[in-house]
Amino acid sequence: MIGKSIRQKFTAAILMTVFVALVFAVLAMVAYNLKNYRENLFDDLSTQASLLGRGVTPALQFDDARAAEIYLKLLIERPNIDSAAIYSARGKQIAAYHRSGREDLPPLPDSDGIRVDDGSVLVFKRVVANDEIVGSVFLKAKYRLNEHVLVNLSIALGVFILAMAIAILMSVWLQRSVTRPLLLVTQIARNVVEKGDYSLRAEKTTTDEIGNLVVSLNTMWETLEQRTEQLEKANLKLSNEVEERKEIEHSLRASEQVVKQLNVELEQRVKERTMQLEVANQELEAFSYSVSHDLRSPLRAIDGFSLAVLEDHGDQIGDSGKNYLQRIRAGAQRMGQLIDDMLKLSRVSRSTMKIQPTNLSELAEQCFRECQDAEPARNARISVTSGLFASCDHHLIKIALDNLIGNAWKYSSRKNDTCIEFGMRQNHDKHAFFVQDNGVGFDMQYANKLFGAFQRLHTVGEFPGTGIGLATVKRVISRHGGEIWAEAEPGRGATFYFTLPTQQTVANAPEPGGSDDEQQADFAGGRQSG
Amino acid sequence: MGLLMDIRDWFRAMALSFLLLANAAGADLETQIKAAYLYKFCLYVDWPVSAFESPNSPITIGISRDRALSEELQRITGQRQVKDRSIEVRYIDSLEAFKGLHVLYVGSTTGDESKAVFAKVAMQPILTVIEEGPSGMPGIIEFVVNESRVKFNVKLNEAEQAGLHLSSDLLSVANVVVGANSRPR
Numbered sequence: 021m022i023g024k025s026i027r028q029k030f031t032a033a034i035l036m037t038v039f040v041a042l043v044f045a046v047l048a049m050v051a052y053n054l055k056n057y058r059e060n061l062f063d064d065l066s067t068q069a070s071l072l073g074r075g076v077t078p079a080l081q082f083d084d085a086r087a088a089e090i091y092l093k094l095l096i097e098r099p100n101i102d103s104a105a106i107y108s109a110r111g112k113q114i115a116a117y118h119r120s121g122r123e124d125l126p127p128l129p130d131s132d133g134i135r136v137d138d139g140s141v142l143v144f145k146r147v148v149a150n151d152e153i154v155g156s157v158f159l160k161a162k163y164r165l166n167e168h169v170l171v172n173l174s175i176a177l178g179v180f181i182l183a184m185a186i187a188i189l190m191s192v193w194l195q196r197s198v199t200r201p202l203l204l205v206t207q208i209a210r211n212v213v214e215k216g217d218y219s220l221r222a223e224k225t226t227t228d229e230i231g232n233l234v235v236s237l238n239t240m241w242e243t244l245e246q247r248t249e250q251l252e253k254a255n256l257k258l259s260n261e262v263e264e265r266k267e268i269e270h271s272l273r274a275s276e277q278v279v280k281q282l283n284v285e286l287e288q289r290v291k292e293r294t295m296q297l298e299v300a301n302q303e304l305e306a307f308s309y310s311v312s313h314d315l316r317s318p319l320r321a322i323d324g325f326s327l328a329v330l331e332d333h334g335d336q337i338g339d340s341g342k343n344y345l346q347r348i349r350a351g352a353q354r355m356g357q358l359i360d361d362m363l364k365l366s367r368v369s370r371s372t373m374k375i376q377p378t379n380l381s382e383l384a385e386q387c388f389r390e391c392q393d394a395e396p397a398r399n400a401r402i403s404v405t406s407g408l409f410a411s412c413d414h415h416l417i418k419i420a421l422d423n424l425i426g427n428a429w430k431y432s433s434r435k436n437d438t439c440i441e442f443g444m445r446q447n448h449d450k451h452a453f454f455v456q457d458n459g460v461g462f463d464m465q466y467a468n469k470l471f472g473a474f475q476r477l478h479t480v481g482e483f484p485g486t487g488i489g490l491a492t493v494k495r496v497i498s499r500h501g502g503e504i505w506a507e508a509e510p511g512r513g514a515t516f517y518f519t520l521p522t523q524q525t526v527a528n529a530p531e532p533g534g535s536d537d538e539q540q541a542d543f544a545g546g547r548q549s550g
Numbered sequence: 551m552g553l554l555m556d557i558r559d560w561f562r563a564m565a566l567s568f569l570l571l572a573n574a575a576g577a578d579l580e581t582q583i584k585a586a587y588l589y590k591f592c593l594y595v596d597w598p599v600s601a602f603e604s605p606n607s608p609i610t611i612g613i614s615r616d617r618a619l620s621e622e623l624q625r626i627t628g629q630r631q632v633k634d635r636s637i638e639v640r641y642i643d644s645l646e647a648f649k650g651l652h653v654l655y656v657g658s659t660t661g662d663e664s665k666a667v668f669a670k671v672a673m674q675p676i677l678t679v680i681e682e683g684p685s686g687m688p689g690i691i692e693f694v695v696n697e698s699r700v701k702f703n704v705k706l707n708e709a710e711q712a713g714l715h716l717s718s719d720l721l722s723v724a725n726v727v728v729g730a731n732s733r734p735r
Contacts, residue, residue, distance in 0.1 A: 150631075
């Protein structure tokens, strides 16, 4: 019964109720009927016996058997009475009645009463007249209890079948009015759950709770349907957006691919160009080196033979010829110097670097000493801050310092009181080494030309030089990854600053003033003595 | 069954005692039956109210010319009542003494005297009972002995004349009913 549908439950409930009610009702009815039948029959027979007794009283009193017999014959009108008998007060049977055939009748009357014997009811009734017993009446009637039971049961069966049929009809009606909307609701709910189909609506057929339920469910489904539609729309929108994004991503990726491709191509081209450039550079350097090298021998020849002409034939060519030869020699020597400087520059560019901690202060002092040694007569105040270290190539940085200090020495040569300083200070937000002089200086508008090769701000007549030195310095500093710049004012000296990436300062550097003075004195003394 | 046996025994005992009593009284069976019938006739006869002095005054039965019957009747009606009336049995020597009687039995109806008296009695509300005979006496009921059984005839005209009403029950057991409105039997 738990697994079945509500319809079957309804039917079963109705049929069960009807069945039980009917069984009890029918049983009660049958029992009542049978009891009634029995009581009625007994009452009837008893009354019949009494009436019979009253009727035959005269016959008994006057001993008239014939009259009694005639009277008994009236019982033919009572089909259910099989036989009857009249007994006198003394117990003698004086009249008898048999409906069919002859039956044995009790020879003597019994006491008053009714009893059932073998499908018959036996009635004995005393006949009393004027307070005297005048005789007895005996009746024997059919006791149709079984027939009654059968009739009753068949009626009951008929009623039963009819009631069950009505019950089934009622259950059908109930299904129509109660379970059908419920079943429809269930079907719709199943549709909603299994197929997501919200379109079906249960019709409201009743105004009871089921009707209310149907209305509520319909409303709910409508809401659900609307929500679902909204959701679907939102979903559609979202998926469209996702699609668009995908497309954008796709194109982005494609363009990225293109960019990458371009990058790769670019790198390839850069590499190729770099290689070409390197090759060209090498060729160029090799060329310039060989040119420089090869240029030296003809120059040497020019210089040497000019000297030979001057020495061997000086008297023959006159003063003018000597002068020319002197100028030829000077030119040749100058060209040789140029070639040397070019070779130097070339070497600076090509040489391999060996980075190591280097004491720049020592190197600077060494440079100053060399300058002083070259011109011992010059009176110069040299100041070197001691203990300045940097990680760099010792050889290259020496070349750079040679050039910077040599320039300072050279361009301050016209001052009576030469003052050159090497140290370290803050400039342009950087800790930079510097070489400062109090020489001729230069105009800052030409500062950008300073570090080009063969660029000179002064004529050879003013100051000798090839215009290679600062180019070489710049090359050295660049190779170390540093920077170089200058500050100057015409007539008031120039300061050259440079940085090295891993420059260091020794903390316990000696006091600049004292040591400067000593060195100054020392140099001055040396110069004066030399 | 025990009860049944007892009752049958009782019937036999009653029958026996009847016989014994009858024998003891010395009355023969015919007399006994007639006495009983006389008593029972009272049950089926309605007298006019004027016949009694009061509602409780007894029914008086006069017996003439049969001493044995008188005694027998006296014996059986001793304590019995009919319709709330006791029964008084009176033996009368002369028929003239019919005054106050309700039932008059004449054992022998021979002689003119009887006729003369009966002519008077016939107008009175008295149930006259006589023995059957050729006398042509105007009795209302006549005893008849037929095939050794005691029976009786009823004459309705006489009864009507006397102002008596006889129950149809009585008529139904009568041997012969004589009268205009009698049933054919």
